[in-house]
Amino acid sequence: xxxxxxxxxxxxxxxxxxxxxxxxxxxxxxxxxxxxxxxxxxxxxxxxxxxxxxxxxxxxxxxxxxxxxxxxxxxxxxxxxxxxxxxxxxxxxxxxxxxxxxxxxxxxxxxxxxxxxxxxxxxxxxxxxxxxxxxxxxxxxxxxxxxxxxxxxxxxxxxxxxxxxxxxxxxxxxxxxxxxxxxxxxxxxxxxxxxxxxxxxxxxxxxxxxxxxxxxxxxxxxxxxxxxxxxxxxxxxxxxxxxxxxxxxxxxxxxxxxxxxxxxxxxxxxxxxxxxxxxxxxxxxxxxxxxxxxxxxxxxxxxxxxxxxxxxxxxxxxxxxxxxxxxxxxxxxxxxxxxxxxxxxxxxxxxxxxxxxxxxxxxxxxxxxxxxxxxxxxxxxxxxxxxxxxxxxxxxxxxxxxxxxxxxxxxxxxxxxxxxxxxxxxxxxxxxxxxxxxxxxxxxxxxxxxxxxxxxxxxxxxxxxxxxxxxxxxxxxxxxxxxxxxxxxxxxxxxxxxxxxxxxxxxxxxxxxxxxxxxxxxxxxxxxxxxxxxxxxxxxxxxxxxxxxxxxxxxxxxxxxxxxxxx
Amino acid sequence: xxxxxxxxxxxxxxxxxxxxxxxxxxxxxxxxxxxxxxxxxxxxxxxxxxxxxxxxxxxxxxxxxxxxxxxxxxxxxxxxxxxxxxxxxxxxxxxxxxxxxxxxxxxxxxxxxxxxxxxxxxxxxxxxxxxxxxxxxxxxxxxxxxxxxxxxxxxxxxxxxxxxxxxxxxxxxxxxxxxxxxxxxxx
Numbered sequence: 089x090x091x092x093x094x095x096x097x098x099x100x101x102x103x104x105x106x107x108x109x110x111x112x113x114x115x116x117x118x119x120x121x122x123x124x125x126x127x128x129x130x131x132x133x134x135x136x137x138x139x140x141x142x143x144x145x146x147x148x149x150x151x152x153x154x155x156x157x158x159x160x161x162x163x164x165x166x167x168x169x170x171x172x173x174x175x176x177x178x179x180x181x182x183x184x185x186x187x188x189x190x191x192x193x194x195x196x197x198x199x200x201x202x203x204x205x206x207x208x209x210x211x212x213x214x215x216x217x218x219x220x221x222x223x224x225x226x227x228x229x230x231x232x233x234x235x236x237x238x239x240x241x242x243x244x245x246x247x248x249x250x251x252x253x254x255x256x257x258x259x260x261x262x263x264x265x266x267x268x269x270x271x272x273x274x275x276x277x278x279x280x281x282x283x284x285x286x287x288x289x290x291x292x293x294x295x296x297x298x299x300x301x302x303x304x305x306x307x308x309x310x311x312x313x314x315x316x317x318x319x320x321x322x323x324x325x326x327x328x329x330x331x332x333x334x335x336x337x338x339x340x341x342x343x344x345x346x347x348x349x350x351x352x353x354x355x356x357x358x359x360x361x362x363x364x365x366x367x368x369x370x371x372x373x374x375x376x377x378x379x380x381x382x383x384x385x386x387x388x389x390x391x392x393x394x395x396x397x398x399x400x401x402x403x404x405x406x407x408x409x410x411x412x413x414x415x416x417x418x419x420x421x422x423x424x425x426x427x428x429x430x431x432x433x434x435x436x437x438x439x440x441x442x443x444x445x446x447x448x449x450x451x452x453x454x455x456x457x458x459x460x461x462x463x464x465x466x467x468x469x470x471x472x473x474x475x476x477x478x479x480x481x482x483x484x485x486x487x488x489x490x491x492x493x494x495x496x497x498x499x500x501x502x503x504x505x506x507x508x509x510x511x512x513x514x515x516x517x518x519x520x521x522x523x524x525x526x527x528x529x530x531x532x533x534x535x536x537x538x539x540x541x542x543x544x545x546x547x548x549x550x551x552x553x554x555x556x557x558x559x560x561x562x563x564x565x566x567x568x569x570x571x572x573x574x575x576x577x578x579x580x581x582x583x584x585x586x587x588x589x590x591x592x593x594x595x596x597x598x599x600x601x602x603x604x605x606x607x608x609x610x611x612x613x614x615x616x617x618x619x620x621x622x623x624x625x626x627x628x629x630x631x632x633x634x635x636x637x638x639x640x641x642x643x644x645x646x647x648x649x650x651x652x653x654x655x
Numbered sequence: 656x657x658x659x660x661x662x663x664x665x666x667x668x669x670x671x672x673x674x675x676x677x678x679x680x681x682x683x684x685x686x687x688x689x690x691x692x693x694x695x696x697x698x699x700x701x702x703x704x705x706x707x708x709x710x711x712x713x714x715x716x717x718x719x720x721x722x723x724x725x726x727x728x729x730x731x732x733x734x735x736x737x738x739x740x741x742x743x744x745x746x747x748x749x750x751x752x753x754x755x756x757x758x759x760x761x762x763x764x765x766x767x768x769x770x771x772x773x774x775x776x777x778x779x780x781x782x783x784x785x786x787x788x789x790x791x792x793x794x795x796x797x798x799x800x801x802x803x804x805x806x807x808x809x810x811x812x813x814x815x816x817x818x819x820x821x822x823x824x825x826x827x828x829x830x831x832x833x834x835x836x837x838x839x840x841x842x
Contacts, residue, residue: 205686209730264731387726
């Protein structure tokens with residue numbers, strides 16, 4: 089029943105790990121091969137992350153399986169990650185037999201209870217005939233409106249029962265009606281605000297990527313002559329080489345963006361939620377600007393900032409409506425002002441060094457991949473550098489853990505991307521800390537021979553922790569230095585090619601060698617250990633207090649005083 | 656429990672129409688808990704539509720209810736939810752109060768019950784149970800008077816509320832095309 093339902097939903101790939109409570113499900117898998125390909129992971133967290141990344145790059149639902157109890161609880165981090173980043177993830181878990189539910193049976197965990205706050209919906213199915221309905225609903229809820237994870241929990245005995253398979257053509261829920269099209273009056277008001285604005289900016293988020301509004305966003309930017317800033321998850325929603333593209337804003341965003349936001353008279357937020365990492369100190373965010381908010385989730389409207397016009401609906405639909413009313417406007421002084429800040433504070437420049445600067449290694453990876461690769465990252469300094477230097481033209485080619493900030497996401501996420509895009513080049517930019525949280529999946533990668541290129545930005549520390557300890561905790565480096573394994577030897581143990589670069593001049597050759605190799609490769613970049621990530625908006629500071637370079641440290645020290653105690 | 660009518664005027668009264676299924680209350684309360692909000696009272700019961708329950712929440716005036724109401728509205732099992740604090744609403748609460756009473760003071764307690772139009776639903780040798788319905792302030796006042804005799808215990812239902820006039824408080828859910836599960840509900 090479960091697998092037939094998945095086939096009807098068009099599912100072709102599933103990530104999972106079997107256990108007692110999913111044995112009936114796995115027993116039926118061979119019947120569905122190769123219509124459904126199952127990838128065996130080494131830990132359920134990886135199944136959730138892989139399905140999450142898979143969903144992101146196919147712009148559709150990703151599916152993972154786990155057994156009851158520990159199998160299901162191991163999914164929790166992955167589900168929370170998908171929840172925070174609005175990813176349509178469908179998790180199917182086995183539960184203990186009906187008679188044991190709620191009786192602390194072996195390997196029982198109340199997974200529907202546990203995941204209430206981190207799923208869009210979840211369901212415990214107690215009747216085999218209702219499995220197709222529950223799964224149909226799960227997919228419908230996961231992928232419509234603001235996407236999100238849905239969990240379906242099915243006891244083992246229910247999986248084993250027989251019933252006639254009835255596939256519901258449509259599902260209807262009294263309490264679920266996502267609004268897709270914006271109110272025409274609001275569209276007109278937004279268009280008028282845009283026409284009037286002298287210093288407008290587009291802040292483009294994950295919603296643009298999810299709804300596939302790449303062309304529509306470009307049309308708005310070009311028609312309206314408006315510069316485009318992309319949030320961390322909005323990267324690759326707008327062509328990196330476009331003259332109107334400005335890169336990322338916020339805590340480690342481009343200096344010019346943070347200044348531009350502070351000076352703008354109109355912010356057009358498209359499919360983004362004014363997260364604290366974007367806005368800095370909220371009360372001083374964009375003090376001169378009116379806000380136009382294109383947003384699918386009513387709960388996000390007015391949560392952090394109060395918009396003057398709200399286009400509630402799907403980003404793509406809303407942009408199409410808006411584009412009908414927006415016409416070209418000369419904004420010479422505004423563009424000149426941005427160029428001026430940009431030339432005074434170039435943000436992403438770094439000196440030549442004998443050793444390897446982490447930025448240099450990341451920039452080289454990007455440059456040598458000919459604008460045609462998927463980049464997956466973990467969380468921390470390497471992620472911020474990757475976001476700063478990744479100005480690609482390839483739509484939806486940037487996969488990172490944004491809202492939850494899940495270290496270790498990179499390894500399984502790269503698997504998900506490669507499974508979804510078999511012929512494509514996938515780079516996983518890894519931190520040496522995060523990589524060790526999920527490195528067991530190298531075995532999975534070796535098994536399926538996914539030709540992922542892993543670049544470990546190895547600075548021997550939990551780098552972002554070290555940076556904050558350095559800047560805000562008197563350089564008291566507690567529990568941030570790492571005693572790392574020999575990553576090259578480690579790769580060898582998994583039958584994966586291992587390379588190392590310790591010197592500036594070795595960077596290009598190892599990347600070249602990695603790109604030439606057909607299978608998976610792991611590169612250990614021994615980078616400068618104490619490099620800090622700049623620009624930086626100190627925690628609790630406002631965007632116009634962005635520190636562009638370490639040499640502006642005094643400003644940072646002042647801001648640090650103000651922000652004492654703020655995370 | 657408020658003794659001052661102005662306090663309770665400023666409280667948020669929120670009504671919701673929800674699917675009558677296990678776990679719904681858990682999902683809704685989880686949203687309040689996540690933001691650290693305390694629910695002062697909560698009443699749940701069947702609505703006029705089979706399969707749907709109506710809830711009435713009362714939360715403190717200082718609560719930023721708008722955000723939580725929006726979050727709760729996103730739940731699939733919540734058909735509709737609205738904050739009706741600024742509407743013209745009728746609200747009632749019921750209380751059962753068990754008062755220590757003997758032959759000496761029983762008549763005085765019955766006198767108080769009459770003033771508040773309370774029903775006497777149980778009389779025992781040393782106690783009496785009163786049932787009173789009204790706005791919270793009325794129950795508060797009656798409790799204050801009864802306290803002199805010794806209140807053994809009290810239970811209150813929490814506020815229930817509807818908007819005045821002929822309009823429904825919630826948009827009635829569409830029935831046409833409702834085909835959630837064969838033969839009705841999942842449960």
